[in-house]
Amino acid sequence: MPKQPAVANWRMGGITVSEVEDYLYSMLPPRDEVLTEMEAEASKNDVPIVGPAVARVLYQLALISGAKKVFEMGSAIGYSTIWWARAVGEGGRVIYTDGDRKRADKARQYFERAGVSQCITVRVGDALEFLSEEKEPYDIIFNDIDKIDYPRVVRLALPRLKSGGLFITDNVLWSGRVAKPKPDATTKAILEFNKMAYESKDLFTTILPIRDGVAVCVKK
Ligand SMILES: C[S@@+](CC[C@H](N)C(=O)[O-])C[C@H]1O[C@@H](n2cnc3c(N)ncnc32)[C@H](O)[C@@H]1O
Numbered sequence: 001m002p003k004q005p006a007v008a009n010w011r012m013g014g015i016t017v018s019e020v021e022d023y024l025y026s027m028l029p030p031r032d033e034v035l036t037e038m039e040a041e042a043s044k045n046d047v048p049i050v051g052p053a054v055a056r057v058l059y060q061l062a063l064i065s066g067a068k069k070v071f072e073m074g075s076a077i078g079y080s081t082i083w084w085a086r087a088v089g090e091g092g093r094v095i096y097t098d099g100d101r102k103r104a105d106k107a108r109q110y111f112e113r114a115g116v117s118q119c120i121t122v123r124v125g126d127a128l129e130f131l132s133e134e135k136e137p138y139d140i141i142f143n144d145i146d147k148i149d150y151p152r153v154v155r156l157a158l159p160r161l162k163s164g165g166l167f168i169t170d171n172v173l174w175s176g177r178v179a180k181p182k183p184d185a186t187t188k189a190i191l192e193f194n195k196m197a198y199e200s201k202d203l204f205t206t207i208l209p210i211r212d213g214v215a216v217c218v219k220k
Pocket of ligand 1: 076144146
């Protein structure tokens with residue numbers, strides 16, 4: 001199995017004090033062989049995955065809400081997808097979406113090895129387009145695509161989420177850049193997204209300052 005670097009790339013940083021961050025990661029129970037290998041691959045090849053601390057939050061939110069249908073926007077090599085698949089369990093469905101065919105091929109192999117292929121639909125192309133074609137409401141929509149498109153995702157996701165469903169978004173604190181002067185275009189898009197999420201009359205939103213910030217919105 002590939003050796004993990006001392007601090008994996010996907011850990012990010014810049015939100016919580018580094019000693020606290022180290023402590024949080026030191027507490028995490030080990031993952032199985034497939035997830036451990038994916039974490040190592042992501043770190044080695046700079047694949048931006050949510051990592052185990054956030055993945056556990058996703059898994060927990062799916063369990064608490066009894067989610068059975070998850071639409072994931074931006075799935076890369078399928079790390080977060082496997083956590084969703086395990087959370088929805090038998091009879092559940094997770095839609096994997098990514099624009100990168102090579103990553104999708106990798107993801108399919110990991111799904112086989114993790115024993116979750118049967119509940120995952122792999123779609124390669126633009127996640128925004130795929131979501132806009134959806135008619136049935138989802139229990140959870142998870143947004144982890146290019147940050148510049150975040151404001152568009154809010155508008156598309158809301159009508160495709162059941163009442164009481166969760167709209168979850170990663171990287172909403174953007175290594176702390178959301179709180180710094182002179183935001184660039186990507187940071188501006190995230191700032192707009194966060195404002196929309198908090199101000200929407202249809203959503204109840206909190207931001208969890210874990211890793212790079214996770215927005216959890218419940219549809220009223
Ligand atoms: C942060 S990574 C996803 C990581 C994954 N959620 C995980 O934690 O394991 C973002 C991925 O979204 C994909 N992506 C970005 N914009 C996209 C879009 N509009 N449609 C489909 N995929 C997109 C990229 O190719 C990249 O693989």
